[in-house]
Amino acid sequence: MRFRVRPRAVIACVTGSIALLLLMALNIRIGDIPMSLGEVLRGVIEGDFVVMELRLPRALTGALVGAALAMAGGITQSIARNPLASPEILGVTTGASVMVVAGIVASGSVYGGASGLLLSLGIPVLALLGGLLGAALVYSLAWRRGLDGYRLVLVGIGVAAVFTNVKYWLLTVGDVNDTTRAMVWISGSLHGRGWEHVLPVFLALAVLVPVALAATRTLDALRFADDTAMSLGVRLNPARAGMILLAVGLAAVATASAGPIAFVALASPQIALRLTGSGRPPLLTSAIVGAVLVAAADLIARTAFAPVELPVGIVTAVLGAPYLIYLLIRLRRGTRT
């Protein structure tokens, strides 16, 4: 195997990592007891309660979830050979949304406020279950004497349409208060996330990221037409199935922790692709871009309308969309003149 180091990719990764650390520190700094950056650093080293138990887990959840979603998006876009693809067409995020909205609407009207504790424990599990069920459904329906990228996209559209509309319908059934609560979760929120949310995503990333990076060559080959990929020595079906499994795992765990944070999975790979100037979504850079995007969005979500806190998923799109558009325009200017 041959590694070619792309200078632009290295620069993007290094700048991204520095920005990520800085944003996380700024995130930890704010709260009921404001701290200076020095105090944040000391708090992490000395194990201060506020830093270690309340603020660091939230910041970490955001960064890890962003990285996982972005990576899942990059893999999906490569397999589908489509820049508009995201884990949504794998049934993960939409499946999780339906399950959670159903849970909130059902328990909200039956048990009233008393179900709060049950729900806070139950939502991640419900989301994980819904995500995996949704993915299993798409996968089994798309499999027919092998996995074809185009058929996967079409089946994914169909399943997503069912899930999304059932979700909309559930939102109209429940009480408007439950609808609002459900909307917060659907948008993706980092409110009150603790170590129990960090750990699953961390473990998933620790296992799946090395696998994904090792499989980069396969993913590269899958971008080409089927014949070309085969002649490059890739066994198409196992390769595609394996990569989809990776993407599903990453997206499902991330969604369970923080909800389906919008736009990260779709935009991060496209931003990374344009930053590095490579031919396909680069996984590592995508992950870093995703982490930076969510960390920055969380900072804005908490400070923009303080003391009211917005769900982070609302800000990711507000922040990511203009940046992606800027990159699109700048690149066009560069290529055409």
Add this chain to the structure above:
Amino acid sequence: MARTRILCVLAAALLVAVALSITIGAKAVPLTDAWQALTAPTGSENDIIIRSLRVPRTILGVLAGIALGVAGALMQGHTRNPLADPGLLGVTQGAAFLMVSSIIFLGVSNLYAYIWFGLAGALIASVGVFALGMVGGRGGPTPVTLALAGTAVSAFLYALTSAIVLLDEQAMDVFRFWQAGSIAARSADVVWQIVPFIAAGLILALVNAPGLNALSLGEDVARSLGQDVNRTRAVGVAAVTLLTGASVAACGALAFVGLIVPHLARHLSGTDHRWLLPYSGLIGAALLLVADVIGRVVAPPGELEVGVVLALLGAPFFIALVRRRKPVRL
């Protein structure tokens, strides 16, 4: 001509769907009585139901179904992307954003006013996306630039809309029903409001079909065939915007009709847009009406929103079709 025959069959299917939509509902009206209500009304209960409820609802369903089916086929053709829905250029989210804003900032509570705001939002968003695609480059926007810029603007507007409805319960209550999509309880006035937009959109779409066929051979080939690529694309975008904007303003976020229906139509027509567009429109309208009728009878005494029924009904059929046959690629 096999293609003409298919067109006739689809038109007949739409007629049957229209008849079903007029006769079936909370109160079933026999076809003869319905005919009488239309031709020689006597002011009976049936006549009132037919003339003031069923007919506007049916016409709206036909209009929106045709519009979204055609718009979807155009959008997928122009972006050459099977994931493109007619709301891709920000049309749906533009409509939603301006409608919700009008509720919260201007205190608008009148249904007709919503529709104008929705339409305006759709137009502004779509023109904005097209302009963003134009910025920078010499030529017009490429399909990928358009699709990505549209997705980005949609996500941006959806985020703003979500923020507003999360902060305002009244806006949330309107928004969640708009989002589910419905062709019910719209009076004849709403129908007449959107007719001119949809008619203009359909004419532009039909004019656009031959140009789109040339474009699907690739831009260079299209140019060498004497096509003005930028103009073809601009006409297509204008058609999509008018069709989708009018439909979603009146019926809510039903844009996914336009995502699925063209794939069904492509199985019958192949990739020739001169046939794909009419097939898509007819299938879209028939499917929308049938879904609406089922939604009326399936959960008495209430109704199920047409969007849900459509997804539950159309998507499995679509998936079965995708599995059975080799997909017709764009």
